[in-house]
Amino acid sequence: MILLIVVLALLVTITLAVSAFNRFVNLRNMMQEGLSGIDVQLKRRYDLIPNLIETVKGYMQHERGVLEKVTQLRSSLMGSADVGQKAQLENSLSQCLKTIFAVAENYPDLKANQGFLDLQKNLTEIEDQIQLSRRYYNGTVRNYNILAESFPANIIAQIFNFKKADFFEVESALERKAPEVKF
Numbered sequence: 001m002i003l004l005i006v007v008l009a010l011l012v013t014i015t016l017a018v019s020a021f022n023r024f025v026n027l028r029n030m031m032q033e034g035l036s037g038i039d040v041q042l043k044r045r046y047d048l049i050p051n052l053i054e055t056v057k058g059y060m061q062h063e064r065g066v067l068e069k070v071t072q073l074r075s076s077l078m079g080s081a082d083v084g085q086k087a088q089l090e091n092s093l094s095q096c097l098k099t100i101f102a103v104a105e106n107y108p109d110l111k112a113n114q115g116f117l118d119l120q121k122n123l124t125e126i127e128d129q130i131q132l133s134r135r136y137y138n139g140t141v142r143n144y145n146i147l148a149e150s151f152p153a154n155i156i157a158q159i160f161n162f163k164k165a166d167f168f169e170v171e172s173a174l175e176r177k178a179p180e181v182k183f
Helices: 002-057 061-078 083-106 108-112 114-149 153-159
Strands: none
Touching: 002 061, 002 083, 002 114, 002 153, 061 083, 083 114, 114 153
């Protein structure tokens, strides 16, 4: 009888361990899928940036520094593999792109240029897709990290070296701050 109880306890333990391991593998694959989705959207944006720079270059002679910074950040991002570094560079690039569109307000001919308007619309759509991809990735990371820290799955995480994952976070304090609305 005691042998049967020991065998049953061992089977339950093995079943729980296998189940936890499989959940870790599932969530890890979902995180990789989410990160891949972010990369796809970032690649779409990177492909539009040279067109944006060429369209704006003739109008914005005084803002050459902003254009050069966008080009530099784009190059850095294409070579980045670390999630934290990629998030930081991506946030910097988003800020520079916002600066370009803000500066464009000073150039009425540029604002009226159909190519510029199309690029601005496409970039806005891509930014929305990047945000959706980030939410998916961060939701998966949240579930993965909860599993990695919850008992008894945390034991399996330690045994099989499932480490906590990093979120793809907004770095800019301005983006976190609630907008001020005045009437």
